[in-house]
Amino acid sequence: MKKIYPNKAVCIGCHLCEVACVTAHSKSKDIILAHNVEKAQEGLAPRRNVAQEGPVCVALSCRHCEEPMCVAACISGALTKNPETGRCEYNEEQCVGCWSCLMACPFGSIRRHPVKEKIIKCDLCAGRDMPACVEACPNAGLIYEDRGKD
Amino acid sequence: MKYVIVGNGVASVGAIEGIRRADPDGEILVISEESTPTYGRPLISYLLAGKIGPERMPLRPITFYDKFKVKMALGSKVVSLDAKAKTVSTDDGNTHPYDKLLLATGGVPFVPPLPGKDGSGVYSFTTLANAETLVDVAKNCKTAVVVGGGLIGLKAAEALHDRGVKVSIVELAPRVLSAAFDDKAGGLVAKRLAEVGIDVHCGTQATEIKRDESGTIVGVHLKDGSFLPAQAVVIAIGVVPAAALAKDAGIKVDRGVVVDERLASSDPAVFAAGDVAQAKDLILDDNRVVPIWPNAFNQGFYAGKNMAGADSPYLGGLAMNSIAFYGLPTVSVGIVNPAPGEAGIELSETLDEENATYRKLVFKDGKLVGYVLVGDIDNAGLYTGFIRFKFPLDADTKAKLVSGCPSILQWPEGFFDEKFNPVGAQEIV
Numbered sequence: 319m320k321k322i323y324p325n326k327a328v329c330i331g332c333h334l335c336e337v338a339c340v341t342a343h344s345k346s347k348d349i350i351l352a353h354n355v356e357k358a359q360e361g362l363a364p365r366r367n368v369a370q371e372g373p374v375c376v377a378l379s380c381r382h383c384e385e386p387m388c389v390a391a392c393i394s395g396a397l398t399k400n401p402e403t404g405r406c407e408y409n410e411e412q413c414v415g416c417w418s419c420l421m422a423c424p425f426g427s428i429r430r431h432p433v434k435e436k437i438i439k440c441d442l443c444a445g446r447d448m449p450a451c452v453e454a455c456p457n458a459g460l461i462y463e464d465r466g467k468d
Numbered sequence: 469m470k471y472v473i474v475g476n477g478v479a480s481v482g483a484i485e486g487i488r489r490a491d492p493d494g495e496i497l498v499i500s501e502e503s504t505p506t507y508g509r510p511l512i513s514y515l516l517a518g519k520i521g522p523e524r525m526p527l528r529p530i531t532f533y534d535k536f537k538v539k540m541a542l543g544s545k546v547v548s549l550d551a552k553a554k555t556v557s558t559d560d561g562n563t564h565p566y567d568k569l570l571l572a573t574g575g576v577p578f579v580p581p582l583p584g585k586d587g588s589g590v591y592s593f594t595t596l597a598n599a600e601t602l603v604d605v606a607k608n609c610k611t612a613v614v615v616g617g618g619l620i621g622l623k624a625a626e627a628l629h630d631r632g633v634k635v636s637i638v639e640l641a642p643r644v645l646s647a648a649f650d651d652k653a654g655g656l657v658a659k660r661l662a663e664v665g666i667d668v669h670c671g672t673q674a675t676e677i678k679r680d681e682s683g684t685i686v687g688v689h690l691k692d693g694s695f696l697p698a699q700a701v702v703i704a705i706g707v708v709p710a711a712a713l714a715k716d717a718g719i720k721v722d723r724g725v726v727v728d729e730r731l732a733s734s735d736p737a738v739f740a741a742g743d744v745a746q747a748k749d750l751i752l753d754d755n756r757v758v759p760i761w762p763n764a765f766n767q768g769f770y771a772g773k774n775m776a777g778a779d780s781p782y783l784g785g786l787a788m789n790s791i792a793f794y795g796l797p798t799v800s801v802g803i804v805n806p807a808p809g810e811a812g813i814e815l816s817e818t819l820d821e822e823n824a825t826y827r828k829l830v831f832k833d834g835k836l837v838g839y840v841l842v843g844d845i846d847n848a849g850l851y852t853g854f855i856r857f858k859f860p861l862d863a864d865t866k867a868k869l870v871s872g873c874p875s876i877l878q879w880p881e882g883f884f885d886e887k888f889n890p891v892g893a894q895e896i897v
Contacts, residue, residue: 323889326877371877378876381888390482390765391788393510395527401488412524414514417845421790421799422762424853425887426876430846465891 319404320464322442322449324376329368329459331375336364338454339379342443361433365440366451377451377460379440380427382406388439391422396437405444410436469494471775472556472564474546474713475572476500477509478761479742479768481527483570484536486772494776496538497564499556503543504596505533510761512599516606516627525596546573549717551735556713568737568775571714571725572768575707575743575759582615582703584677589685590701593624605700606631612700613637613688615674617644619791621704622657626793628702629666636667636696638674638688648789649800652817653840656824660796669694677701709744709757722746724757729781731771739775741767750784750856751802751837758787786856790848796824799848802838802855803830816870827872834860836869850874857883 337349344352344362356362366379386406389397396412397419399405415435420428428439443449452462471487473480476498487496507525514520533540545559549569557563577592579585591605592598606628614625617639625635637644643654644661658668672692680686687697709724720726720734724746731739731747741747742764749756763785770782788801806813814831825843829836829851836854841847851874854861861869865878876884 325889326884369875369877371875374877376877376884376888378888385769387762390769391762391790393508393527393761394524395508395529398528399485401485414511414520414524416510416790416792417797417799417848418761418788418790420845421788421801421848421852423849424856426847426850426853426874428849 319382320442320462321382322379322440322452323461323463323465324378325459325461326374326376328457329376330457331368331370332456333368334454334456335366335377335451335460336368338450339364339366339440342446342450361431363429363432363438365429365438367429377455378425378427379451380406381425382440382442387422387424388419388428391418393418405442406439408437408439408441413437469776470565470567471496471570472566472568473498473570473572474500474556475574475742475744476502476506476540476542477572477574477742477764478506478527479572479574479745479764479771480570481506481532482765482768483572483741483772483775484538486769487776488536488772490773490776490778493537496536497541497566498538499541499544499546499558499564501543501545502595502597505530505540505542507596509594509596510623512593512596513623513627515596516593516599516602516624517630519630546713549713549738551717551719551738554737566737568739570768570771570775571711571733571738571740571744572742572764573710573713573744574764576710577703578706578708579703580705582674582677584679584685585703587679587683587685589699590677590703593620593702593704594707602628602702603631606633609633609699611635611696611698612702613674613696613698614702614704615688616704616706617641617646617668617670618704618706619645619648619789620706621702622661622793623791624702624704625661625666629664633700634665636669636698637661638672638690638696639668639670640673642671644668644670645798647805648787649798649840650804650828652819652826652828653798653800653842656821656826656842657793657796657798660793660824664794667696669696674701707743707759709746709759711744714738714740714744722755726755727767727771730774730779731767731782732774739771741771748782748784750786753784756785758785760785760787760789762786762788786852788852790845796843797841797845799841799845800839801848801852802836803832804828804838804840806830806832806838818870818872829869831861831866834866836861844872847872847874850876853879859883
């Protein structure tokens with residue numbers, strides 16, 4: 319399956335991937351409304367986040383693992399592995415905000431929704447051909463491709 | 469190939485998904501005493517609290533069983549296992565043959581020999597049926613006593629309180645949650661429970677459930693001499709592996725059904741997973757019964773793959789619990805209460821009682837082996853990673869973990885690319 323591979327050698331920590339993620343997951347799909355209105359009103363937040371440690375940075379999100387720990391830990395059925403697409407899918411309706419997945423994911427890829435008792439995680443931009451973060455990266459620091467299993 | 473799975477908890481769902489990774493067509497039959505398809509068992513406290521409706525209980529969509537080509541025999545209890553003939557028999561008179569059998573029978577609530585326990589008004593809290601019963605009980609019940617201050621007891625207490633019942637918790641240990649968490653975390657949780665009006669009686673135990681002449685419960689006597697009036701008692705002390713089937717069939721049982729790295733029991737055609745299994749632990753490198761949800765799924769998943777012929781060793785479970793009490797989130801992973809004087813152990817504890825936050829890290833031989841977080845749990849997953857991958861820690865990284873700032877960029881060189889940017893990374897630059 320196609321996944322997003324982050325390359326820390328070329329990431330400059332510009333956070334444009336986060337901006338693109340927020341816009342793509344907004345209702346308005348408008349960069350200004352998404353950031354200046356929806357962020358404050360609805361707790362819209364990026365599903366990809368730049369990690370920084372000294373001069374090194376890299377933009378991280380869900381790896382869509384072959385054997386996802388989050389799915390194993392999910393008590394509500396909100397997280398499932400789609401056997402056809404390989405994606406780790408999240409159904410917000412089912413989530414009860416128990417944070418089991420957040421605890422279980424050893425990659426720290428799951429976050430709490432800023433206002434709801436729900437989680438947020440990368441959905442590989444369901445419905446788009448190319449994830450917004452990959453499109454927005456000015457450095458090819460995020461590559462979306464199929465490298466075989468996992 | 470014919471697979472039979474006894475039980476329909478989360479290990480059963482894990483097994484179905486595991487079998488189908490390796491065998492798309494083999495016949496799968498799930499036999500379960502419970503009459504509903506697999507539900508999120510921990511959700512029973514959400515249901516009892518009225519936070520979710522029954523439609524939210526199923527763990528997988530109703531189409532799941534068709535899609536994975538699974539036959540279900542629900543409301544049917546397996547009463548015997550004939551390991552020689554490779555059959556199981558049910559209480560409705562059926563006999564089902566198998567090529568590979570998975571025992572995913574879970575645990576049964578432990579009920580101590582407490583005077584007055586037999587009769588109406590005493591409940592367990594481990595099944596959907598228990599939760600449905602308690603929803604009705606709560607309608608006509610003013611006060612209740614929960615015996616047991618562990619995770620199940622506390623969630624039962626919280627949920628009953630949400631239904632308007634005045635609840636008291638009785639716990640033998642000096643603190644609630646003392647096993648899965650630790651004293652300080654237990655203290656913060658107890659404080660939160662007291663704030664909302666749940667009574668917590670620690671360091672004592674129930675000695676008798678008192679009934680009137682008609683047999684109706686009137687309250688609970690405690691060892692410390694006090695008496696707690698109540699119309700209902702929930703016993704939530706713990707669960708013991710439901711291993712009788714295996715034992716009677718001559719399969720090796722210690723505390724639970726003893727399984728190898730493939731989750732196979734002493735009988736190569738019989739596997740076990742979940743709360744009934746005594747399987748490998750990632751940190752202790754020993755077989756343990758660790759009755760927690762993610763282990764049950766993973767054991768089921770690996771058992772399923774191995775039953776279907778994949779040679780897929782189970783790397784071991786990691787004890788973990790995430791649970792919130794009235795908005796106070798708590799997470800506990802790995803070894804959180806090391807034995808006093810254990811060699812190579814180093815502890816770091818950061819407690820802020822005012823803000824109800826607590827962070828405890830347990831290191832052993834220079835590696836992180838466990839942690840507790842209360843209040844601020846956002847970095848839980850990253851800490852779990854350090855435990856799961858068993859990274860040796862230098863002083864700088866350790867200091868960062870202790871200060872509450874773990875990062876994937878602190879991983880050893882090479883491991884990041886292996887996990888996040890394998891093969892092809894070099895060509896991109």
